Amino acid sequence: MDETCQPITLYVDADACPVKPEIYRVAERHGVRVFVVSNAFLMVPQSPLIERVVVSDGFDAADDWIAERAGRGSIVVTADIPLASRCVKAGAEVIGPTGKPFTQASIGMALATRNLMEDLRAMGEVTGGPRPFSPKDRSAFLSALDVAINRLKRAGFGAGVP
Template structure:
Protein backbone atom coordinates (compact mmCIF):
# COMPACT_ATOMS: atom_id res chain seq x y z
CA UNK A 1 0.00 0.00 0.00
CA UNK A 2 1.89 2.99 -1.31
CA UNK A 3 -1.01 5.41 -1.17
CA UNK A 4 -0.43 8.68 0.71
CA UNK A 5 -2.97 9.52 3.39
CA UNK A 6 -4.45 12.95 2.76
CA UNK A 7 -3.75 15.18 5.75
CA UNK A 8 -6.37 17.02 7.78
CA UNK A 9 -5.82 20.76 7.40
CA UNK A 10 -7.25 23.56 9.53
CA UNK A 11 -7.97 26.96 7.99
CA UNK A 12 -8.65 29.80 10.43
CA UNK A 13 -10.44 32.97 9.34
CA UNK A 14 -8.28 34.71 11.90
CA UNK A 15 -8.96 38.45 11.87
CA UNK A 16 -11.71 38.32 14.51
CA UNK A 17 -11.34 34.75 15.74
CA UNK A 18 -11.57 34.52 19.56
CA UNK A 19 -10.46 30.86 19.80
CA UNK A 20 -6.99 30.88 18.19
CA UNK A 21 -5.21 29.61 21.36
CA UNK A 22 -7.68 26.70 21.57
CA UNK A 23 -7.15 25.88 17.88
CA UNK A 24 -3.35 25.77 18.35
CA UNK A 25 -3.72 23.50 21.39
CA UNK A 26 -6.08 20.98 19.75
CA UNK A 27 -4.16 20.99 16.45
CA UNK A 28 -0.89 20.40 18.31
CA UNK A 29 -2.38 17.48 20.22
CA UNK A 30 -3.54 15.88 16.95
CA UNK A 31 -0.53 16.90 14.83
CA UNK A 32 -2.72 18.85 12.38
CA UNK A 33 -1.44 21.68 10.14
CA UNK A 34 -3.05 25.09 10.78
CA UNK A 35 -3.19 28.01 8.34
CA UNK A 36 -3.93 31.27 10.16
CA UNK A 37 -5.33 33.52 7.43
CA UNK A 38 -5.73 37.26 7.95
CA UNK A 39 -5.57 40.63 6.20
CA UNK A 40 -2.98 41.94 8.66
CA UNK A 41 0.08 40.55 10.41
CA UNK A 42 -0.90 38.44 13.44
CA UNK A 43 1.37 36.83 16.02
CA UNK A 44 1.30 33.05 15.80
CA UNK A 45 3.25 30.53 17.86
CA UNK A 46 6.62 29.39 16.50
CA UNK A 47 5.56 25.91 15.45
CA UNK A 48 6.14 24.05 12.19
CA UNK A 49 2.45 23.03 12.19
CA UNK A 50 1.23 26.65 12.35
CA UNK A 51 1.59 28.84 9.28
CA UNK A 52 0.63 32.50 9.09
CA UNK A 53 -0.90 33.60 5.78
CA UNK A 54 -1.30 37.36 5.28
CA UNK A 55 -3.45 38.04 2.24
CA UNK A 56 -3.94 41.36 0.49
CA UNK A 57 -6.30 43.91 1.94
CA UNK A 58 -8.82 43.38 -0.85
CA UNK A 59 -12.43 42.81 0.17
CA UNK A 60 -12.90 39.11 1.00
CA UNK A 61 -9.22 38.30 0.21
CA UNK A 62 -8.91 36.05 3.28
CA UNK A 63 -12.26 34.39 2.53
CA UNK A 64 -11.25 33.75 -1.09
CA UNK A 65 -7.89 32.25 -0.03
CA UNK A 66 -9.61 29.87 2.38
CA UNK A 67 -12.51 28.99 0.05
CA UNK A 68 -10.08 28.08 -2.77
CA UNK A 69 -8.46 25.48 -0.49
CA UNK A 70 -11.58 24.15 1.24
CA UNK A 71 -12.17 20.47 0.47
CA UNK A 72 -13.07 17.21 2.12
CA UNK A 73 -10.53 16.70 4.94
CA UNK A 74 -10.27 20.41 5.69
CA UNK A 75 -11.76 22.08 8.74
CA UNK A 76 -12.56 25.78 8.43
CA UNK A 77 -13.03 27.94 11.52
CA UNK A 78 -15.06 31.05 10.75
CA UNK A 79 -17.99 33.15 11.96
CA UNK A 80 -18.41 34.47 8.40
CA UNK A 81 -21.61 32.87 7.07
CA UNK A 82 -21.00 33.47 3.33
CA UNK A 83 -17.51 31.92 3.72
CA UNK A 84 -18.99 29.02 5.71
CA UNK A 85 -21.48 28.42 2.89
CA UNK A 86 -18.73 28.34 0.23
CA UNK A 87 -16.62 25.92 2.29
CA UNK A 88 -19.51 23.58 3.16
CA UNK A 89 -20.33 23.37 -0.57
CA UNK A 90 -16.67 22.45 -1.23
CA UNK A 91 -16.93 19.53 1.23
CA UNK A 92 -15.04 21.02 4.19
CA UNK A 93 -16.14 20.72 7.82
CA UNK A 94 -16.96 24.24 9.04
CA UNK A 95 -17.19 25.27 12.69
CA UNK A 96 -18.06 28.68 14.12
CA UNK A 97 -15.99 30.02 17.05
CA UNK A 98 -18.88 29.18 19.39
CA UNK A 99 -18.60 25.52 18.38
CA UNK A 100 -21.67 25.56 16.17
CA UNK A 101 -21.04 23.43 13.08
CA UNK A 102 -22.21 24.72 9.72
CA UNK A 103 -23.81 22.02 7.59
CA UNK A 104 -25.52 21.91 4.21
CA UNK A 105 -28.82 22.09 6.12
CA UNK A 106 -27.95 24.92 8.55
CA UNK A 107 -25.93 27.24 6.34
CA UNK A 108 -28.87 28.30 4.14
CA UNK A 109 -30.92 29.25 7.19
CA UNK A 110 -27.92 31.06 8.70
CA UNK A 111 -27.48 33.07 5.47
CA UNK A 112 -31.18 33.99 5.45
CA UNK A 113 -31.04 35.06 9.13
CA UNK A 114 -27.88 37.07 8.50
CA UNK A 115 -29.50 38.89 5.57
CA UNK A 116 -32.65 39.59 7.59
CA UNK A 117 -30.60 40.98 10.52
CA UNK A 118 -28.56 43.11 8.10
CA UNK A 119 -31.79 44.59 6.70
CA UNK A 120 -33.21 45.22 10.19
CA UNK A 121 -29.98 46.91 11.27
CA UNK A 122 -30.03 49.07 8.13
CA UNK A 123 -33.55 50.20 9.05
CA UNK A 124 -32.45 50.93 12.62
CA UNK A 125 -34.68 48.18 14.05
CA UNK A 126 -31.81 46.22 15.60
CA UNK A 127 -28.92 48.05 17.19
CA UNK A 128 -27.19 45.38 19.29
CA UNK A 129 -24.59 42.97 18.04
CA UNK A 130 -24.09 39.32 18.89
CA UNK A 131 -24.02 38.30 22.54
CA UNK A 132 -20.57 38.39 24.19
CA UNK A 133 -18.33 35.37 23.70
CA UNK A 134 -18.53 33.14 26.78
CA UNK A 135 -16.50 30.42 28.51
CA UNK A 136 -19.28 27.97 27.53
CA UNK A 137 -18.80 28.98 23.85
CA UNK A 138 -15.07 28.30 24.24
CA UNK A 139 -15.57 24.83 25.68
CA UNK A 140 -18.29 23.97 23.12
CA UNK A 141 -15.83 25.01 20.40
CA UNK A 142 -13.01 22.84 21.84
CA UNK A 143 -15.32 19.84 21.90
CA UNK A 144 -16.63 20.46 18.34
CA UNK A 145 -13.10 20.80 16.94
CA UNK A 146 -11.96 17.61 18.66
CA UNK A 147 -15.02 15.73 17.34
CA UNK A 148 -14.43 17.01 13.77
CA UNK A 149 -10.75 15.97 13.78
CA UNK A 150 -11.54 12.53 15.21
CA UNK A 151 -14.33 12.01 12.66
CA UNK A 152 -11.94 12.85 9.79
CA UNK A 153 -9.29 10.50 11.22
CA UNK A 154 -11.87 7.70 11.30
CA UNK A 155 -12.72 8.56 7.66
CA UNK A 156 -9.11 7.87 6.70
CA UNK A 157 -7.54 11.34 6.81
CA UNK A 158 -4.26 11.73 8.68
CA UNK A 159 -2.40 14.30 10.70
CA UNK A 160 -0.09 16.68 8.89
CA UNK A 161 2.87 15.67 11.06
CA UNK A 162 5.36 13.23 9.52
Protein backbone atom coordinates in the same frame (compact mmCIF):
# COMPACT_ATOMS: atom_id res chain seq x y z
CA MET B 1 -3.38 10.91 -4.78
CA ASP B 2 -6.17 9.12 -2.91
CA GLU B 3 -7.92 11.74 -0.76
CA THR B 4 -7.88 9.44 2.28
CA CYS B 5 -4.07 9.72 2.28
CA GLN B 6 -4.29 13.48 2.59
CA PRO B 7 -3.59 15.23 5.87
CA ILE B 8 -6.28 17.11 7.75
CA THR B 9 -5.86 20.85 7.23
CA LEU B 10 -7.36 23.51 9.46
CA TYR B 11 -8.06 27.01 8.07
CA VAL B 12 -8.68 29.84 10.53
CA ASP B 13 -10.46 33.05 9.51
CA ALA B 14 -8.28 34.76 12.06
CA ASP B 15 -8.92 38.51 12.11
CA ALA B 16 -11.66 38.34 14.76
CA CYS B 17 -11.26 34.74 15.97
CA PRO B 18 -11.40 34.48 19.79
CA VAL B 19 -10.26 30.82 19.92
CA LYS B 20 -6.86 30.89 18.20
CA PRO B 21 -4.95 29.68 21.31
CA GLU B 22 -7.33 26.72 21.61
CA ILE B 23 -6.88 25.90 17.92
CA TYR B 24 -3.10 25.86 18.30
CA ARG B 25 -3.24 23.50 21.29
CA VAL B 26 -5.66 21.06 19.64
CA ALA B 27 -3.70 21.13 16.36
CA GLU B 28 -0.44 20.31 18.13
CA ARG B 29 -2.09 17.49 20.07
CA HIS B 30 -3.53 15.93 16.90
CA GLY B 31 -0.67 16.84 14.55
CA VAL B 32 -2.94 18.88 12.28
CA ARG B 33 -1.64 21.56 9.91
CA VAL B 34 -3.10 25.05 10.55
CA PHE B 35 -3.26 28.07 8.25
CA VAL B 36 -3.99 31.28 10.17
CA VAL B 37 -5.38 33.63 7.52
CA SER B 38 -5.75 37.38 8.12
CA ASN B 39 -5.52 40.79 6.51
CA ALA B 40 -2.83 41.90 8.96
CA PHE B 41 0.20 40.43 10.66
CA LEU B 42 -0.77 38.26 13.65
CA MET B 43 1.54 36.48 16.05
CA VAL B 44 1.38 32.70 15.79
CA PRO B 45 3.35 30.07 17.68
CA GLN B 46 6.55 28.85 16.06
CA SER B 47 5.63 25.37 14.92
CA PRO B 48 6.06 23.41 11.70
CA LEU B 49 2.29 22.77 11.86
CA ILE B 50 1.20 26.42 12.08
CA GLU B 51 1.54 28.84 9.17
CA ARG B 52 0.56 32.50 9.11
CA VAL B 53 -0.97 33.74 5.84
CA VAL B 54 -1.34 37.49 5.40
CA VAL B 55 -3.54 38.38 2.43
CA SER B 56 -4.19 41.77 0.85
CA ASP B 57 -6.66 44.05 2.55
CA GLY B 58 -9.03 43.68 -0.39
CA PHE B 59 -12.67 42.94 0.33
CA ASP B 60 -13.06 39.24 1.26
CA ALA B 61 -9.40 38.47 0.44
CA ALA B 62 -9.01 36.19 3.48
CA ASP B 63 -12.36 34.52 2.74
CA ASP B 64 -11.38 33.93 -0.89
CA TRP B 65 -7.99 32.46 0.11
CA ILE B 66 -9.66 30.01 2.50
CA ALA B 67 -12.57 29.11 0.20
CA GLU B 68 -10.20 28.35 -2.69
CA ARG B 69 -8.40 25.74 -0.56
CA ALA B 70 -11.11 24.28 1.68
CA GLY B 71 -12.61 20.94 0.80
CA ARG B 72 -12.93 17.37 1.99
CA GLY B 73 -10.42 16.70 4.76
CA SER B 74 -10.29 20.29 5.91
CA ILE B 75 -11.81 22.15 8.83
CA VAL B 76 -12.62 25.85 8.61
CA VAL B 77 -13.09 27.99 11.71
CA THR B 78 -15.10 31.13 10.96
CA ALA B 79 -18.00 33.24 12.16
CA ASP B 80 -18.50 34.55 8.61
CA ILE B 81 -21.69 32.93 7.30
CA PRO B 82 -21.06 33.49 3.56
CA LEU B 83 -17.56 31.99 3.94
CA ALA B 84 -19.02 29.09 5.93
CA SER B 85 -21.52 28.49 3.12
CA ARG B 86 -18.80 28.40 0.46
CA CYS B 87 -16.71 25.97 2.51
CA VAL B 88 -19.62 23.67 3.37
CA LYS B 89 -20.47 23.49 -0.35
CA ALA B 90 -16.83 22.51 -1.03
CA GLY B 91 -17.11 19.61 1.43
CA ALA B 92 -15.20 21.08 4.39
CA GLU B 93 -16.15 20.73 8.03
CA VAL B 94 -17.01 24.25 9.26
CA ILE B 95 -17.20 25.36 12.89
CA GLY B 96 -18.02 28.75 14.36
CA PRO B 97 -15.92 30.05 17.28
CA THR B 98 -18.82 29.26 19.62
CA GLY B 99 -18.68 25.59 18.62
CA LYS B 100 -21.68 25.77 16.32
CA PRO B 101 -21.11 23.54 13.32
CA PHE B 102 -22.25 24.73 9.91
CA THR B 103 -23.62 21.85 7.82
CA GLN B 104 -25.50 21.33 4.57
CA ALA B 105 -28.67 21.14 6.69
CA SER B 106 -28.06 24.34 8.68
CA ILE B 107 -26.27 26.73 6.34
CA GLY B 108 -29.37 27.82 4.39
CA MET B 109 -31.14 29.01 7.54
CA ALA B 110 -27.96 30.69 8.80
CA LEU B 111 -27.63 32.61 5.51
CA ALA B 112 -31.30 33.61 5.54
CA THR B 113 -31.05 34.88 9.13
CA ARG B 114 -27.87 36.81 8.35
CA ASN B 115 -29.47 38.42 5.30
CA LEU B 116 -32.61 39.35 7.27
CA MET B 117 -30.54 40.96 10.03
CA GLU B 118 -28.47 42.84 7.44
CA ASP B 119 -31.67 44.16 5.82
CA LEU B 120 -33.05 45.25 9.21
CA ARG B 121 -29.81 47.09 10.03
CA ALA B 122 -29.90 48.78 6.60
CA MET B 123 -33.43 50.03 7.35
CA GLY B 124 -32.24 51.51 10.63
CA GLU B 125 -33.65 48.87 12.96
CA VAL B 126 -31.61 48.41 16.11
CA THR B 127 -30.78 44.73 16.15
CA GLY B 128 -27.91 44.60 18.64
CA GLY B 129 -24.84 42.52 18.08
CA PRO B 130 -23.85 39.01 18.98
CA ARG B 131 -23.85 38.08 22.64
CA PRO B 132 -20.47 38.25 24.40
CA PHE B 133 -18.16 35.28 23.97
CA SER B 134 -18.28 33.09 27.08
CA PRO B 135 -16.33 30.24 28.71
CA LYS B 136 -19.23 27.97 27.70
CA ASP B 137 -18.66 28.99 24.06
CA ARG B 138 -14.93 28.22 24.39
CA SER B 139 -15.71 24.78 25.82
CA ALA B 140 -18.29 24.06 23.10
CA PHE B 141 -15.75 25.08 20.46
CA LEU B 142 -13.05 22.78 21.85
CA SER B 143 -15.50 19.88 21.86
CA ALA B 144 -16.71 20.58 18.30
CA LEU B 145 -13.14 20.86 16.99
CA ASP B 146 -12.15 17.58 18.63
CA VAL B 147 -15.24 15.87 17.17
CA ALA B 148 -14.48 17.21 13.67
CA ILE B 149 -10.84 16.09 13.76
CA ASN B 150 -11.76 12.62 15.03
CA ARG B 151 -14.52 12.29 12.41
CA LEU B 152 -11.99 13.07 9.65
CA LYS B 153 -9.46 10.63 11.11
CA ARG B 154 -12.12 7.89 11.13
CA ALA B 155 -12.83 8.77 7.47
CA GLY B 156 -9.18 8.03 6.70
CA PHE B 157 -7.63 11.48 6.64
CA GLY B 158 -4.28 11.75 8.39
CA ALA B 159 -2.34 14.13 10.55
CA GLY B 160 0.79 16.11 9.87
CA VAL B 161 2.33 18.07 7.06
CA PRO B 162 1.99 16.51 3.57
